[in-house]
Amino acid sequence: MALITQSDIAKRLNVTRVTVSKALRDHPDISTKLKEKIKRTSKELGYTPNLIAKNLTARKTFTLGVVIPDLENNFFAYATDSIIDAASEKGYNVFVTVSRENQQSEILNLKNLIGMRVDGLLVCVSQHSRDIEVFNEIEKLNIPLVFFDRKPDGLNSQSVVFADNYGAISAIDSIAAEGYKRFAHFSGYSNISIGHNRKEGFLAAMKKNELKIDPEWIIEGGYEIEDGYNSFMKLNQKKKFPEIIFAVNDRVAMGVYKAAREVGVKIPEDIGVVAYGFNETAQTFTPTLSIINQDPRKLGEIAIESLVDKIEQKNNLLDRQIIIKEDFIWNNSIKRKNKLRK
Amino acid sequence: MALITQSDIAKRLNVTRVTVSKALRDHPDISTKLKEKIKRTSKELGYTPNLIAKNLTARKTFTLGVVIPDLENNFFAYATDSIIDAASEKGYNVFVTVSRENQQSEILNLKNLIGMRVDGLLVCVSQHSRDIEVFNEIEKLNIPLVFFDRKPDGLNSQSVVFADNYGAISAIDSIAAEGYKRFAHFSGYSNISIGHNRKEGFLAAMKKNELKIDPEWIIEGGYEIEDGYNSFMKLNQKKKFPEIIFAVNDRVAMGVYKAAREVGVKIPEDIGVVAYGFNETAQTFTPTLSIINQDPRKLGEIAIESLVDKIEQKNNLLDRQIIIKEDFIWNNSIKRKNKLRK
């Protein structure tokens, strides 16, 4: 697998390699006649420029590194898709790596990407990442980095995240307006911004609506289907039962659906469910899941835009923290009380 | 963003660059004392080796290029995840590109990946790809290429696909054994191997079980949710109704579920559904979808193994066509008649 190089073409035509390079770049140094000849043979021989060598001198690879916690999570699959899309539109290739929600492999991926001299990094930290040492090092090396969706505490780096508290308020306002009062919250871990932001959002929204918060109904778990399942089973053993479960994401909601089906609790008749999620997935739930809408495609696009801006220094050196506002979408997992009155 | 190089370290310690290179590689030429000193300063300065430069001389990038039709498709998201995983286990990085089921962008991606001098290509051709010219060119350039899941007709390149006909037989054997006789088939397009293989499998399995095939019940559509939805609506307008719908994939099945719910047809009471799919997704259906199980993780792993074998010439130069057998998994979308008898 030895591909054709400029030297091969040069040898064939008895000119120097640099002449070939110039001809292919349409440099005025070379006569039109020779240019044509060189271009013709380069096509004949099937020459494809070695972008790696090109980038060696240019000190730019037009390559971005992305660290995703888990591609099996639909949300990240959609986000990754739009990241690749947006990047290629701006002329960048993307190395996708997966940390599998594991800090060790996250660090390994980052080192590797830096070794490949990516022009910038787009990172969604893993759930359990507490150590921010790597990111400090990366900052010291002056490598453009943007966090998306999640970011570690204690860092003011450039980031693109959702306005979780705003979304929680928007959702609970709407639901409370229909007369619901008793809310449970299945939360994630508090050390990741996503976990405590959503919890804070929930608490703030409850307070704003002057609703009582029952500590027994705030159950801290993880972000996976089984966490939702387990949390529901825990809730089901308590004496009091809420009207609405407010879940940290749609996978947890999926676990709630599963557990509820098993124990014969009906959604939305016996209990309502709302979660952070996005509509493509929400529509596949039966009944369709009410969500605080986080559009992964929008997230990916804005994240790439932010990163490329930083790389190309379009922003004024200040790390921008972009916050995307979320809307509440009322689907079929919560009964509309007002409807009945009509 | 100018990262530390070996020369920087060398200058600092008043030795030559090559001494640094050797020290970092633990070459016996260098004394233990100097090695330690070099390693210490290299850490202090935050040196990260430039893998691109390394690979320039080695003429090997330890990078693979992958072309995926659509990451928003769960199946491909899972497959991609396992591809990245398996590759990194073998020491390879992965460039993921998405063709969005579009041949033009597929070709663009391939050219770009070749430009980046990937050591090999893993390709799942887009649905409508008919032109195999690119792949002939790639073969001429001697770049290792493996097709996975789908492969274009008219090429005998190395590939890893599922044994669709075997899976169809296994499924229809089981279902027919319970007394079902009237099957419909919602098929994909016939020009892609996946489309006609599955149709052929269906027809062969029907024949084997001596079941009558009603041409009205074979509806050719696409591979998306709305295609399943439309096909069901078409079927619903016909006078006769089948007992089982055999769908080309789980997204089409999802469309069937949606349409059935809308018109009040109950699954599995009024109609049974079986589709090609994989269990993680099938379990999220209500009722859980009976599937001819295609494990995307297994596919990804085997595809990477096959590609790396080809790159490292472990196989004997012969293009191997690997076919993965599929099992039928009976979930809740088809009523078990025997169960009732018990």
Added chain:
DNA sequence: TATCCTTACTTTCTCGGTAACTTAGCCATA
């Protein structure tokens, strides 16, 4: 004591491209 072998480095070459300087030949002008 001449030769050989280690040890510990240094020099040079290569990969495939780009950029900045030459150079050779030709014509026009002062």
Added chain:
DNA sequence: TATGGCTAAGTTACCGAGAAAGTAAGGATA
């Protein structure tokens, strides 16, 4: 006729690493 400018090249250096070959000093061996 010397000088200047233009065209169409060629030459050299550089990017950041690794590989191979070269070398100087010192000790062991014949």
